[in-house]
Amino acid sequence: MKVGEIIKKYRNEWKYSLTNQELALLNSRISKVMELDPHTPENGRYIIHSLYFDDYKDTSVYTTNSGLSKRFKWRIRYYGDDLNYIVLERKEKLENRCHKKSCPLTLEEYNLIVTGNITDILYDTDKKLIKELARDMLLYDYKPKVIIDYERIAYVEEITNVRITFDMKISASYDLENFLSGNYVKYYINPMGINVLEVKFDDILPSYIRKIVESYGFKQTSFSKYYYGRKIIDSYMR
Numbered sequence: 001m002k003v004g005e006i007i008k009k010y011r012n013e014w015k016y017s018l019t020n021q022e023l024a025l026l027n028s029r030i031s032k033v034m035e036l037d038p039h040t041p042e043n044g045r046y047i048i049h050s051l052y053f054d055d056y057k058d059t060s061v062y063t064t065n066s067g068l069s070k071r072f073k074w075r076i077r078y079y080g081d082d083l084n085y086i087v088l089e090r091k092e093k094l095e096n097r098c099h100k101k102s103c104p105l106t107l108e109e110y111n112l113i114v115t116g117n118i119t120d121i122l123y124d125t126d127k128k129l130i131k132e133l134a135r136d137m138l139l140y141d142y143k144p145k146v147i148i149d150y151e152r153i154a155y156v157e158e159i160t161n162v163r164i165t166f167d168m169k170i171s172a173s174y175d176l177e178n179f180l181s182g183n184y185v186k187y188y189i190n191p192m193g194i195n196v197l198e199v200k201f202d203d204i205l206p207s208y209i210r211k212i213v214e215s216y217g218f219k220q221t222s223f224s225k226y227y228y229g230r231k232i233i234d235s236y237m238r
Helices: 003-007 020-030 059-066 107-114 128-140 207-214 225-237
Strands: 011-019 046-054 070-079 082-094 097-105 143-157 162-173 194-201
Touching: 011 020, 020 162, 020 194, 020 207, 046 059, 046 225, 059 070, 059 225, 070 107, 082 107, 082 128, 097 107, 097 128, 107 128, 143 225, 162 207, 162 225, 194 207
Parallel strands: none
Antiparallel strands: 011 097, 011 194, 046 070, 046 143, 070 082, 082 097, 143 162, 162 194
């Protein structure tokens, strides 16, 4: 293992598939012991829009499908209809753990990236993550491939840094040019009524939270929104 990997901080990330009924039951119990994410709107949920990148070999698709223990994805994300906060993220997976780096993007930076004019900002920006993406775009032809949208209910336990999320209405779109407008045709990934639970924590998951999650006997899954988004879109494009 490389030195950089030894000191890199990974978080545990457990995923489960839930029906609407299971989500309602678990949400009711979790809401009694955890607080909603402080950025949650009044209706208790928010929409996440993500634009995923991949290289000319679709490496992110194939490494996910093959179950490779270490892999990463590039994405640009914003929440609801708020374009004042657009963020670039590089999410790395190692087994059932994850490590994420992020930095905010201006609209100008976003437009240069998605149009492939990365050399225009490569030497001007002081944002290290943009430089890393630029390198991958120049060397491996990374470019936007698919939009993934979903609604999320998020709970946090700040003392032990635990985060539990319920993701619903997960959809995909290839209408990349309209990413920031939110006005695009969506194809739902999961059958209606199937949702994704994610449990994220550093080293310890408090026993009272673990007991609630494990009380239903849910089986962990490696569900990837990006992989299934590409898969469902490809089936419609044939």
